[in-house]
Amino acid sequence: MKISAAESVVMEALWRNSPLTSEAIMSEVCAPQDWTEGTVKVLISRLVKKKAVAAKADGRRYLYSPLLSRRDYVQGESQGLLDRLFDGRLAPLVMHFSDGDKLSDEDVAALKALVERIGK
Missing domain, CATH: 1.10.10.10 (Winged helix-like DNA-binding domain superfamily/Winged helix DNA-binding domain)
Known part of the structure; x- marks a missing residue:
């Protein structure tokens, strides 16, 4: 939708x-x-x-x-953005933000923790 x-x-x-x-x-x-x-x-x-x-x-x-949950809306919009701009892949999006110095130290720490959690 x-x-x-x-x-x-x-x-x-x-x-x-x-x-x-x-x-x-x-x-x-x-x-x-x-x-x-x-x-x-x-x-x-x-x-x-x-x-x-x-x-x-x-x-x-x-x-x-x-009737549409915010979670479902955000999921659809996020996937649409990834599909349109980054071939459906998340890593190029994160690299885009890191290249533009858009990631704060807090963002980097959160991403590291996420990657560590996913890798287990």
């Missing part, structure tokens, strides 16, 4: 706290994104249509909850 960058902002609000009304979603995302109410409603509608979000009637309003 393809979730756009804008849709992911709505999803993040729902992953943090759900169920939420459209008004609650708007209060979380409109100001930081400089979006209108209409924009958020369109994004919610798209997410419902994609079956990433469930809409449950609650009187005269709807409560929205994620």
Whole structure:
């Protein structure tokens, strides 16, 4: 399932706290994104249509909850990045960051510990 960058902002609000009304979603995302109410409603509608979000009637309003877990979303996006840019391989991604001095000493220590744990 393809979730756009804008849709992911709505999803993040729902992953943090759900169920939420459209008004609650708007209060979380409109100001930081400089979006209108209409924009958020369109994004919610798209997410419902994609079956990433469930809409449950609650009187005269709807409560929205994620059907797609954040973990599954991150896994799909991560794999897509690896596939598109690094032939599906993780090592070239890490090398890319190490070549650009993007890895902190803390990152390097965490990677070493991970490699050691995996190697056992």
